[in-house]
Each structure stands twice: as C-alpha cells, then as structure tokens.
Amino acid sequence: MAQTLYDKVWDAHIVEQLGEDTLLYIDRHLIHEVTTPQAFAGLNENNRKVRRPDLTFGTMDHSISTRSLALDACGPQNKLQLQTLADNCAQHKIQLYPVGHKNQGIVHVIGPQLGLIQPGMTVVCGDSHTATHGAFGALAFGIGTSQVEHVLASQTLKQSKAKSMKIEVIGKLSIGVTAKDIILAIIGKIGHAGATGYVIEYCGEAISDLSMEQRMTICNMSIEAGAKAGLIAPDHKTIEYLKDKEFSPTKQHWNDAVGYWQSLTTDTDAIFDTVVTLQAKEIEPQITWGTNPGQVIGINQTIPSPDDFDDPIEKESAIKALKYMGLEAGQTWDNVKISHVFIGSCTNSRIEDLRAAAKVAASGKVKSDVTAIVVPGSVEVKEQAEKEALDVIFKEAGFEWRLPGCSMCLGMNDDVLQPGDRCASTSNRNFEGRQGRGSRTHLVSPEMAVAAALTGSFADSRQFGE
Amino acid sequence: MTGFTELTGKAAPLDQANIDTDQIIPKQFLTGVTRSGYGKHLFHDWRYLDLHEQELNPEFPLTKTEHKGANILLARENFGCGSSREHAPWALADFGFGCIIATSFADIFYSNCINNQLLPIVLPSKDMDELFAQVSNNPDIIFFVNLPEQSVKVGDKTYTFDMVEHHKQNMIKGLDAIGQTLELDTSISNYEDKRAAWL
Numbered sequence: 001m002a003q004t005l006y007d008k009v010w011d012a013h014i015v016e017q018l019g020e021d022t023l024l025y026i027d028r029h030l031i032h033e034v035t036t037p038q039a040f041a042g043l044n045e046n047n048r049k050v051r052r053p054d055l056t057f058g059t060m061d062h063s064i065s066t067r068s069l070a071l072d073a074c075g076p077q078n079k080l081q082l083q084t085l086a087d088n089c090a091q092h093k094i095q096l097y098p099v100g101h102k103n104q105g106i107v108h109v110i111g112p113q114l115g116l117i118q119p120g121m122t123v124v125c126g127d128s129h130t131a132t133h134g135a136f137g138a139l140a141f142g143i144g145t146s147q148v149e150h151v152l153a154s155q156t157l158k159q160s161k162a163k164s165m166k167i168e169v170i171g172k173l174s175i176g177v178t179a180k181d182i183i184l185a186i187i188g189k190i191g192h193a194g195a196t197g198y199v200i201e202y203c204g205e206a207i208s209d210l211s212m213e214q215r216m217t218i219c220n221m222s223i224e225a226g227a228k229a230g231l232i233a234p235d236h237k238t239i240e241y242l243k244d245k246e247f248s249p250t251k252q253h254w255n256d257a258v259g260y261w262q263s264l265t266t267d268t269d270a271i272f273d274t275v276v277t278l279q280a281k282e283i284e285p286q287i288t289w290g291t292n293p294g295q296v297i298g299i300n301q302t303i304p305s306p307d308d309f310d311d312p313i314e315k316e317s318a319i320k321a322l323k324y325m326g327l328e329a330g331q332t333w334d335n336v337k338i339s340h341v342f343i344g345s346c347t348n349s350r351i352e353d354l355r356a357a358a359k360v361a362a363s364g365k366v367k368s369d370v371t372a373i374v375v376p377g378s379v380e381v382k383e384q385a386e387k388e389a390l391d392v393i394f395k396e397a398g399f400e401w402r403l404p405g406c407s408m409c410l411g412m413n414d415d416v417l418q419p420g421d422r423c424a425s426t427s428n429r430n431f432e433g434r435q436g437r438g439s440r441t442h443l444v445s446p447e448m449a450v451a452a453a454l455t456g457s458f459a460d461s462r463q464f465g466e
Numbered sequence: 467m468t469g470f471t472e473l474t475g476k477a478a479p480l481d482q483a484n485i486d487t488d489q490i491i492p493k494q495f496l497t498g499v500t501r502s503g504y505g506k507h508l509f510h511d512w513r514y515l516d517l518h519e520q521e522l523n524p525e526f527p528l529t530k531t532e533h534k535g536a537n538i539l540l541a542r543e544n545f546g547c548g549s550s551r552e553h554a555p556w557a558l559a560d561f562g563f564g565c566i567i568a569t570s571f572a573d574i575f576y577s578n579c580i581n582n583q584l585l586p587i588v589l590p591s592k593d594m595d596e597l598f599a600q601v602s603n604n605p606d607i608i609f610f611v612n613l614p615e616q617s618v619k620v621g622d623k624t625y626t627f628d629m630v631e632h633h634k635q636n637m638i639k640g641l642d643a644i645g646q647t648l649e650l651d652t653s654i655s656n657y658e659d660k661r662a663a664w665l
Binding site: 141256 | 482483484486488489492493494496497498499500501511517542543544547548549550551552555570572573574577578581582630631632643644645647648650653654657658661662663664665
C-alpha cells in the first residue's frame with residue numbers, strides 16, 4: 001500500500017503493537033534544564049537507570065543569562081536548575097553541552113548543527129518546538145516531563161498514530177518573502193488549532209526551494225497550528241547539510257545511510273487525511289496582530305475588526321486580543337509604535353537568519369527609543385557571525401549583541417519586557433504575557449524585525465537594504 | 467499512583483478559547499526542580515493584580531466566592547495549547563482540580579493530564595454551552611463524573627464522553643506506565659539489535 005513519509009518513519013520504529021497503542025523506539029532524546037529535573041528525580045526514586053545515555057544529549061538554554069556565562073547570573077533558583085541538569089547528566093553519563101562549551105546553544109539549534117538529527121529518525125525533547133527537526137524528514141515532537149522520564153528509562157514511548165495533513169505551497173515566493181512568512185501565512189489560514197491531531201508534511205516548490213535552515217523555521221512552528229509534528233522529505237540539500245557534521249554517519253556507513261534517506265519520500269499515490277494548498281506568490285511579509293499565532297495578517301493589510309469574523313469564538317478572541325494588544329480596527333502598521341526588537345529563538349536565530357537581518361540593519365540605525373537585541377542560537381552561530389563581522393553591523397546600527405540562549409522568546413532569564421512594552425519578535429509565540437506580564441508581542445521574520453527597529457514602527461522590509 | 471474512577475464536586479467556569487500553558491503557569495515559575503508547589507501560581511497573570519501574588523483579581527472566576535472549592539474546570543476549544551510544560555497540569559492538580567471539561571485540548575497537554583491523573587473530558591460545543599449555563603444559573607450545582615461509565619451527570623442530565631481505551635485504563639488503574647514498558651525489555655532489546663549501524 002502506498003505510504004506517506006510519516007507512515008514510513010512510524011513503521012520503522014515500531015517495537016511492539018499494544019492494542020491501539022504503539023510502542024515506538026526513540027533515536028534521539030534532547031534534554032535541557034527546565035523539563036528534566038523531575039524526570040531524573042523519578043528515575044532515582046525508583047532506582048531506574050538511563051537506558052541509552054549514548055542517544056541522549058543535553059544543553060543549557062532556557063534559564064541562562066545572555067550577558068554572562070555565570071550560572072547564577074539570573075538568580076539562585078535558575079542556578080539550582082542548571083546545576084541539577086549538570087549533576088543528573090554526570091550521574092547518568094549523558095553528554096551535556098553546558099554554558100561555555102563550544103557546542104552549547106538552543107536545543108533545536110545545536111541538534112541539527114551537530115548532525116544529531118538525521119532523516120528517518122524519531123526525535124523527542126521536553127519542549128514543544130521539537131517539531132523543528134522535522135525539516136530533516138525526522139519524526140520529531142515535544143513531550144511532557146513524565147514522558148521524558150519514560151524515554152530516559154526505556155528509550156521508547158507509547159503513542160497513538162496521528163492523522164496526516166499535506167500542506168502544499170505552490171509556485172515561487174516573491175522576492176523578500178521568507179520562510180517565517182510562509183509558516184505564519186499557513187497558521188493564519190488553518191488556525192491556531194487547525195492541525196491538532198495531525199502530523200503535517202510540507203511540500204511544493206516554495207518548500208523545496210528553501211534551505212535547510214529555512215525549512216527548520218517552517219517545521220518549528222508546526223506546533224503553533226496544534227500539529228503533533230511537521231515533516232519535510234529529505235532531498236539533496238538535506239544530504240549536503242549533513243556531510244561532515246560531528247555526529248553524521250561515518251565514511252564507512254555514509255552511503256548506506258544516504259541510500260536509506262533517499263527512500264524517505266511520500267509515495268505518489270499515498271492518501272492524506274487532509275490537504276491544504278497555498279499559492280506562494282500570494283504571501284507577503286506577515287505580522288501577528290493578536291495573542292495567538294493564527295491572528296496574523298500581511299504588512300500591507302490593516303488591523304482587522306472583530307466584525308470581520310463570522311465564527312463567534314474567533315470574534316470573541318479578536319475583541320479580547322485587540323484590547324490586550326492596544327490596537328484598533330482599521331489601524332495601519334506604520335501607526336503601531338514599538339519599544340523593543342528581539343532577534344533570536346529556535347525559530348529564527350541561525351546564521352542565515354542573522355545574515356538576512358544584518359543585510360537590512362546595514363541600511364540604517366535603530367530608533368533611539370527602541371531597545372533591540374540580537375541573540376544568536378548557539379555558540380557556533382555566534383562565532384560564525386563574528387567571523388563574518390555581522391556583530392559589527394548590528395552593533396553599529398544600535399543592536400545589542402548577546403550570548404546564545406532562548407532569551408526573550410519566553411523570558412526565563414532577565415530578558416523580560418515590562419507592561420505595555422511592544423516588541424517586534426522573531427520568536428514563535430505571541431501569547432499574553434509570554435515575553436513579560438502585560439507585554440505585547442508581534443511575530444515577524446528577522447528582516448521585518450530589523451525594519452521595525454529602524455523605523456520605530458512596522459514597515460515592509462522589502463523597502464530596505466539593497 | 468492511585469486510580470481515578472469517580473469525582474464529585476462543583477465546577478468553575480473559564481469561558482474562553484485557546485487558553486495556553488503560558489497562562490496556566492507563566493515562565494517565572496518553571497525554575498523549580500520538584501513537581502509540587504505550583505498551585506499558588508496557577509493563572510498568575512489573570513488571578514493576581516500584582517507580581518507578588520498579594521492581591522487577588524476579584525473579577526477572575528477562580529477568585530469568586532461562589533466558585534471556591536471547585537474541583538472541576540470548564541473551558542472551551544484548544545485548552546492547554548502552546549508550551550509542553552507539565553508544570554501546567556501539576557499546577558491545576560495542586561490547586562485542587564481533578565478534572566477539566568472542555569470542547570477540545572491540545573495534544574501534549576492532553577497526554578500530560580493523563581500522566582498526572584487529571585481527567586481531561588472532551589464534550590461537544592453545545593454540551594459545553596449547557597454546562598456553562600448550568601453553572602451560571604447555580605454555581606453550587608454538583609457534577610458527578612464517572613470514568614468507567616464515561617459520563618458526567620449534572621442536575622437531571624447525563625452527558626457521555628469518548629475516551630481512548632488505554633488512556634481510560636491508565637487513569638482507572640493508576641498504572642506505572644514506565645514499569646509496564648520495562649516489562650517489554652526483550653522486545654526493546656530485539657529492536658535495538660536490528661537498528662542501522664549509523665544510528
């Protein structure tokens with residue numbers, strides 16, 4: 001029977017069928033400080049060991065400072081959590097990349113960068129943005145702490161199979177429109193819960209045209225449409241990306257691995273439960289206006305009115321969101337003043353994101369009443385950017401250049417906004433209070449974030465740079 | 467873990483769609499290393515008027531006198547969306563909730579509830595309308611939740627709900643999911659023996 005990519009990866013990981021449940025084997029388990037202390041405590045209480053420390057990799061990213069390498073830079077509680085991770089990894093012989101290590105960074109940035117994520121793998125992490133790794137054709141999804149404990153103990157997880165959704169982005173993107181705009185447009189179309197219960201496969205010319213890093217931006221936000229995971233079939237770009245990475249298959253196994261990876265595509269006559277299509281040329285730079293990622297419009301559209309929504313729930317959500325965001329129906333984006341810009345997060349902190357942002361930053365200066373920070377996704381990204389002197393461009397334009405971490409995406413450190421602050425952010429969630437109580441977040445691409453920094457309000461990034 | 471079969475009590479209404487886990491428990495409370503003590507921070511931004519949790523917001527449903535002591539929470543579509551933080555069900559359970567009835571749940575939050583004996587019940591929108599109306603008319607009305615029968619009885623009306631059998635059994639028996647899986651050690655080892663060499 002014709003199979004989807006999801007079917008193929010799923011079938012290859014069945015340890016045992018347990019009634020309607022499947023026990024799936026997990027190839028990679030990524031861990032960080034926030035969602036693991038209780039899992040390790042559970043193991044220790046029950047005298048259980050980590051089954052495969054060799055398939056488990058840890059980093060410090062959520063609770064760390066972006067100004068100092070000291071573990072206590074954000075207070076004793078953060079330090080305790082970071083130290084707990086270090087102790088747990090040492091006790092169970094798990095490779096950890098702590099603050100200061102050359103491989104440290106946001107968990108979803110370092111995984112791919114090290115070659116830990118390969119096509120056809122199953123990947124889990126106690127973090128909803130684990131969907132990022134679907135860009136490699138890996139089945140990757142976020143899990144809770146009880147499930148982290150389950151994977152640590154057994155290297156497996158009990159799962160029920162999700163439904164399948166194909167999202168095809170037809171044709172070529174207009175110049176200056178990015179992967180972030182594609183995924184925001186998709187979420188705008190299907191809604192914040194539009195893919196709940198589904199695994200998405202993204203395809204079409206506009207998706208194939210994307211680089212690996214851009215594909216990660218797409219898959220990263222699958223969870224923002226409620227999806228279990230998002231997949232993109234591996235191709236020559238995937239294979240090229242994985243060549244010579246630290247944990248890629250060695251020379252001896254490389255050809256076998258590539259042969260297998262090339263088989264990981266959806267069969268032409270495979271049937272999806274749902275199919276969604278978008279025309280690439282209709283997508284313009286996107287900005288969220290509300291308090292969930294589905295409340296999004298193009299830069300040249302005006303803020304919607306609650307009356308624009310027929311669905312009573314959407315209408316009610318719009319009334320509440322506009323009030324929280326301090327926006328009025330009919331307002332144009334050039335009239336929305338910002339106070340902050342955040343460039344970073346597992347969605348948009350990779351080297352290509354920083355290159356794209358720097359290109360726009362080189363054309364102007366950050367407005368004097370705007371605080372703008374750039375937080376690279378990993379030590380490797382930071383060092384590469386500095387090698388290319390991107391940090392110089394950012395600093396000269398008035399941006400702060402910080403140390404790698406999750407930072408202001410969720411503000412578990414001291415990168416927190418104050419009530420009423422309005423931020424153009426390259427992160428993934430515009431929930432109420434996400435970046436600080438009472439703060440207002442607008443999700444955009446790196447180029448759009450810089451354009452906002454230079455104008456002090458929102459502007460079409462295509463008018464800047466070369 | 468003890469099993470879940472029945473729950474009787476009042477329900478508190480949270481009549482809003484898309485309540486995300488950042489609202490249920492904001493990030494500044496995620497630095498703990500244990501599973502306990504999150505209840506006092508539940509819905510922090512909405513429940514308190516100040517950052518130090520000294521002043522309760524009298525307008526927030528969970529603060530209102532008539533909903534004090536409720537052990538069931540009513541909500542709408544996509545409850546628990548966003549971050550995978552298990553601190554969300556820990557906070558809800560620690561506050562005193564044993565069951566959440568909503569139109570739909572986000573996937574990760576739903577499994578986190580099952581793993582914490584916090585019963586997530588999905589009912590159609592029109593049933594939820596009726597439940598919200600019942601609580602609005604009489605905040606003291608008692609809900610009788612029966613998991614083996616998959617029913618919620620409120621006043622003279624009984625609502626039935628669907629639930630995947632293994633989730634139901636795990637809730638009822640309070641099984642140690644990890645212990646169960648570890649009994650399959652031979653199958654796991656057999657699988658590992660045939661994994662590709664480059665993995």
